[in-house]
Amino acid sequence: MTGKNARHNAFLRLVSGNGAAFGSESRYSLFPTKEVVIGRDPSCQVVLDAMMYRMVSRRHAVVRPLSSSPDNQLSWVICDLNSANGTYLNGQRLYGCQELHPGDRISLGSDGPQYVFEYEATSLPTVTTVNQVPPLPSAANYPTQSKVDSVSFTQLFPIISTGKDLTRKAYLVPGILTVVFVVLMFRTVGQPQLNQLIVATYIAFAAYYFVYQLCGKQKPWWVLVGAALGTCLILLSPLLDLFIFVFRGILPGSLPSAQEPITFTELLVRMFFGAGLMEELLKALPILGAFALGRLLSSPWRERVGVWEPLDGILLGTASAVGFTLLETLGQYVPEVTRNVAQQVGIGAAGQLVGLQLLIPRILGSVAGHMAYSGYLGYFIGLAVLKPSRSWQILLVGYLSASALHALWNATGSINTLLLVVVGVLSYAFLMAAILKARALSPTRSQNFATRFLGPK
Secondary structure, eight states: EEEEEEEEEEEEEEEESHHHTTTTOOEEEEEEOOOEEEESTSSSSSETTTTTTTSSSSEEEEEEOOOOOTTTOEEEEEEEOOOOEEETTTTOOOSSSEOOOTEEEESTTTSOEEEEEEEEEEEEEEEETTTTOOOOOOOOOOOOOSSSTOOOHHHHHHHGGGTEEEEEHHHHHHHHHHHHHHHHHHTTTOOHHHHHHHHHHHHHHHHHHHHHHHOOOOOHHHHHHHHHHHHHHHSTTHHHHHIIIIIIIISOOOOTTTTOOOHHHHHHHIIIIIIIIIIHHHHHHHHHHHHHHHHSSSSTTTHSSEEEEEEHHHHHHHHHHHHHHHHIIIIHHHHHHHHHHHHHHHHHHHHHHHHHHOOOOOOOTTTTHHHHHHHHHHHHHHHHHHGGHHHHHHHHHHHHHHHHHHHHHOOOOOOOOHHHHHHHHHHHHHHHHHHHHHHHHTGGGGSTTTTGGGGGO
């Protein structure tokens, strides 16, 4: 059957930027079965010169075709590819993907090159068949603004054009901090206490940075440091004596002495009250404090400081655990072991060496230990905020389960190393599962740097 079909050829037209000013090619065709990536990388379909467009990421944005509608009308969506300076659609920053309509204006960065999405309709006589698809043009027809095999000045000296990508995508800050800590470690050789503090702080920072990247939500660094310092202040205050009196004096949480005979079941019960319930509640106080403070502030500080979702609770809970671990390790375990070994051997250096050997696994173990329990409880605190009608039930489940994991770790550590490994892996798995679920539940999922490239679901 012969008739006429309306065929729409979509394209992007460059309307502002250096390329438009210089009169270079400014129309880029879009095809119904292939995506078009825009950026500075030579592998992109629309390649922008790095010297002209430094605000554009290497792979900045992509235009993807959608399935044809019943009337054979195609549509396209624009997606931001986690670019450093953002993609703007009609003046509004784009998070995830959004369908394009004729006349839409696309900006790569707030002050970068701009494109207009347009249709060009043509009428062609065709023979109608079921699901007829027009022939696809070859990939060679994609327009580019530079040759793939050419070498630019910024390719020879990449540091000139990377700009904000260095800090946002290349982990420059952790690298700088690593160099600083290494220098400080060398400078404090012969000063064991200061050297141990620097080593412990660096390892704790690395462990926390790993969790922070997995969470993928930005939280001000001073809020996280405040949570860690808040826990340290609580441990140094008279409030700790009150906690010990309640959980180890009134409740059955007294810790056994080394010579006291005790069954595993009794040890587990004592650890549940004297370590699990007591220490997890203590480490949760900064999270609850941040929640209360956030309710007093106005937006956007309310969301940045406070606890409004599970990811907030995990970030603050693990930060609180870092403070707890550092103070407990440097203020209690390492000095005690150092003194005991020095008294037995009679050589202070031997005690310091053993103390350093204890320090490293204690801090590294905090990922599967205190950070796991506190982050897991923080997930439930954030979930209770997200679902206030079931808050008390949620908090009870989280508090008891985190305390049980904590008690199990402490109890198995005294009887079997293999069981300790199993409990440590289990605790780590609980924390990772909580992070993944928190990312899926996050109201700001489309804006979080760990999930933004996936788009909103």
